[in-house]
Amino acid sequence: MKPVRSMVLVSSDPQSISHGAEEVYLLMQQEIKKFGLDSEISLSMVGDVGRHDVSPLVIVYPEAVLYGPVKPQDVHHLVEEHLFKGRIATELQAPARELTGKIAWLNARKGTMPAEQRVVLERAGVIDPESLEDFIVHDGYQALGKALTTMTPTNVIDEIERAGLRGRGGAGFPTGLKWRFVQKALGEPKYVVCNADESEPGTFKDRLILEGDPFSILESMTIAAYAVGASEGYIYIRGEYGLAQERLKNAIRQAREMGFLGENIFDSGFNFDIQIHAGAGAYICGEETALIESIEGKRGEPRARPPYPPTHGLWGKPTLVNNVETLANVAPIIRQGAAWYRGFGTPSSPGTKVYTVLGNVNVTGVIEVPMGITLREVIAIYARGMKNGSNFKLAQTGGSSGSIIPSVLQDTPMDFDSFSKAGVSLGSGALLICSEDTCVVDLARVLLNFFRNESCGKCNPCRIGTQRSFEIMTNVAEGTGTLQDLNDLSYLAENLYQMSNCGLGQTAGSPQRDVLTYFRAEVEAHIRLKVCPTGVCRMSGERIGLSSN
Amino acid sequence: MTVEIKSEQNIEQAVSDAIERHGNQREELIPILTDVNRTLGFLPAEALEKIGARLRVPRSQLFSVASFYQMLSTKPRGTHVIKFCESAPCHVVGGRQVWEALQESLQLKNGETSQDGKWTLETVSCLGVCAVGPVIVIDDDIYGNLDPKQISEILARYE
Numbered sequence: 053m054k055p056v057r058s059m060v061l062v063s064s065d066p067q068s069i070s071h072g073a074e075e076v077y078l079l080m081q082q083e084i085k086k087f088g089l090d091s092e093i094s095l096s097m098v099g100d101v102g103r104h105d106v107s108p109l110v111i112v113y114p115e116a117v118l119y120g121p122v123k124p125q126d127v128h129h130l131v132e133e134h135l136f137k138g139r140i141a142t143e144l145q146a147p148a149r150e151l152t153g154k155i156a157w158l159n160a161r162k163g164t165m166p167a168e169q170r171v172v173l174e175r176a177g178v179i180d181p182e183s184l185e186d187f188i189v190h191d192g193y194q195a196l197g198k199a200l201t202t203m204t205p206t207n208v209i210d211e212i213e214r215a216g217l218r219g220r221g222g223a224g225f226p227t228g229l230k231w232r233f234v235q236k237a238l239g240e241p242k243y244v245v246c247n248a249d250e251s252e253p254g255t256f257k258d259r260l261i262l263e264g265d266p267f268s269i270l271e272s273m274t275i276a277a278y279a280v281g282a283s284e285g286y287i288y289i290r291g292e293y294g295l296a297q298e299r300l301k302n303a304i305r306q307a308r309e310m311g312f313l314g315e316n317i318f319d320s321g322f323n324f325d326i327q328i329h330a331g332a333g334a335y336i337c338g339e340e341t342a343l344i345e346s347i348e349g350k351r352g353e354p355r356a357r358p359p360y361p362p363t364h365g366l367w368g369k370p371t372l373v374n375n376v377e378t379l380a381n382v383a384p385i386i387r388q389g390a391a392w393y394r395g396f397g398t399p400s401s402p403g404t405k406v407y408t409v410l411g412n413v414n415v416t417g418v419i420e421v422p423m424g425i426t427l428r429e430v431i432a433i434y435a436r437g438m439k440n441g442s443n444f445k446l447a448q449t450g451g452s453s454g455s456i457i458p459s460v461l462q463d464t465p466m467d468f469d470s471f472s473k474a475g476v477s478l479g480s481g482a483l484l485i486c487s488e489d490t491c492v493v494d495l496a497r498v499l500l501n502f503f504r505n506e507s508c509g510k511c512n513p514c515r516i517g518t519q520r521s522f523e524i525m526t527n528v529a530e531g532t533g534t535l536q537d538l539n540d541l542s543y544l545a546e547n548l549y550q551m552s553n554c555g556l557g558q559t560a561g562s563p564q565r566d567v568l569t570y571f572r573a574e575v576e577a578h579i580r581l582k583v584c585p586t587g588v589c590r591m592s593g594e595r596i597g598l599s600s601n
Numbered sequence: 602m603t604v605e606i607k608s609e610q611n612i613e614q615a616v617s618d619a620i621e622r623h624g625n626q627r628e629e630l631i632p633i634l635t636d637v638n639r640t641l642g643f644l645p646a647e648a649l650e651k652i653g654a655r656l657r658v659p660r661s662q663l664f665s666v667a668s669f670y671q672m673l674s675t676k677p678r679g680t681h682v683i684k685f686c687e688s689a690p691c692h693v694v695g696g697r698q699v700w701e702a703l704q705e706s707l708q709l710k711n712g713e714t715s716q717d718g719k720w721t722l723e724t725v726s727c728l729g730v731c732a733v734g735p736v737i738v739i740d741d742d743i744y745g746n747l748d749p750k751q752i753s754e755i756l757a758r759y760e
Binding site: 250 | 631669
């Protein structure tokens with residue numbers, strides 16, 4: 053996929069087809085050629101994009117203009133006006149509608165350039181992250197002031213629930229509900245823990261939040277503590293994040309000096325303080341009970357659950373554990389209200405999501421966009437297309453515990469519900485975009501190597517299952533695999549999912565499950581033909597060793 | 602191996618400093634181990650013994666914690682530690698070639714320390730700078746967007 057000036061999508065759900073989408077597509081193709089634009093405009097038929105009331109739809113990016121219903125006789129005018137002359141053909145635009153369905157985010161952008169929507173990263177890169185004054189000038193601590201002086205703890209939780217905020221660590225659990233569990237739990241003291249042990253390969257969004265806007269996390273944690281009735285807070289940050297640790301230490305010191313942490317905050321009688329606990333390099337400590345064990349100074353091995361942390365967490369006391377990005381949404385919601393927040397994203401997954409865009413694309417980095425954006429858009433617009441004109445093959449989401457998303461799912465809106473309906477997961481927000489030069493066996497092997505190394509070893513299904521899966525996948529990559537091996541991989545994936553104690557083991561089987569679901573032919577070529585179709589695997593029949601490379 | 606044998610005094614000093622900084626509570630064990638590891642380069646058995654005595658934690662538990670975390674080492678390491686990210690984001694943008702160049706230049710395999718005690722080479726799961734893969738970290742210096750051809754030039758900067 054080359055970088056293009058405009059991207060044009062034609063909807064192709066059954067409804068659109070019956071209303072002439074195919075004819076519209078063919079005419080678009082001819083007209084684009086007629087105007088000599090075919091080298092700079094990409095045209096695709098996409099699946100169901102919603103809005104059946106005005107199908108067939110034509111969507112033009114980067115302006116994100118929605119045209120519909122488009123009739124064959126409209127095509128010439130549309131191409132001439134919008135693509136050739138650069139003017140939006142307003143008379144053909146689909147009427148605006150309430151925020152519903154899959155393309156809600158499109159309406160939320162109001163047909164403007166799909167610039168990023170920054171909520172979480174609003175101040176990052178704009179303010180001096182080491183200056184509390186600068187933070188306050190940019191609306192900092194307004195939300196905390198509002199919560200402490202005008203809202204009851206239950207009001208705060210109600211507002212978060214109304215906003216529909218869901219956990220950004222990967223599981224998408226409703227945040228308000230979690231807070232309510234902790235608020236209702238019996239036991240003193242209660243703790244608020246910020247999970248900053250971001251170790252999913254490919255994910256570094258939390259680091260950017262902490263480095264760019266450390267005070268916002270302190271503010272949100274303090275609001276959370278007020279809501280659930282906690283008096284002590286911990287930030288568990290991964291050991292590798294040196295700069296973020298320094299920035300947080302500085303932020304905590306300044307916040308204490310100014311009375312935003314400590315006793316009687318905002319003269320409300322509410323007391324709360326935060327300390328930092330640095331990890332020492334263990335992926336599993338991102339699992340909340342392992343994280344709690346690690347704060348207590350032990351091996352980071354997940355606990356058996358139930359009981360869950362909201363009732364029995366740190367030192368057996370009620371504990372709220374939230375991811376950095378989840379917390380970073382809290383203060384903006386309290387300051388600007390749930391209704392404002394619901395203006396972003398889709399009805400079931402409101403708000404924005406921070407993604408790290410990686411892999412074989414022209415531009416890598418971090419973006420914050422409304423929930424519900426599609427992979428195709430991320431690649432074409434934010435990543436400026438695939439590198440060296442290669443074709444998109446698959447994306448791996450959410451670090452290693454995400455899913456492998458084949459290109460057929462690139463038009464699925466990226467929100468919690470749409471992804472779970474499609475049988476894949478949004479994970480923690482990494483988008484590793486791979487070109488046709490990527491071998492799925494090789495990729496799965498690298499992912500399995502990660503799980504094998506990072507399994508804490510406490511429970512057998514995970515310790516043995518990850519190791520065994522890696523060995524079998526290595527055999528396939530070496531050209532010594534058998535078809536029975538593929539059955540074994542499926543069996544192991546199922547057992548990992550069903551029997552592991554924690555999220556690591558439960559998701560560790562997803563690489564083999566996904567490649568066997570979407571790319572079985574390519575995997576079987578390694579076995580039946582002894583050929584790696586992409587030429588990545590060395591197929592020499594010799595041992596390539598039990599290292600990922 | 603000519604890795605400097607840490608003297609009794611150095612160890613005592615490192616342990617005392619760390620405990621003074623963090624206190625002698627059990628919950629401070631990981632920060633203490635991290636500090637001592639940083640000062641001494643690894644965690645010698647004597648250091649673990651001293652920490653155990655001061656914090657009243659049995660040696661078995663200390664060893665189990667010290668061996669669990671990737672940033673802590675119970676074995677001596679080289680003057681410069683090279684961490685190579687072997688995760689998928691670095692792998693798909695050419696990580697394997699960089700890893701081969703590293704092994705070739707240093708004549709070391711994963712986890713090994715060179716005879717002269719200068720280098721330790723190890724793979725790690727993720728370094729959190731994934732947008733610029735392939736990535737290596739030497740001590741505290743991060744190198745991204747690596748090309749195998751750059752390896753020898755980068756290694757030459759470390760004396």
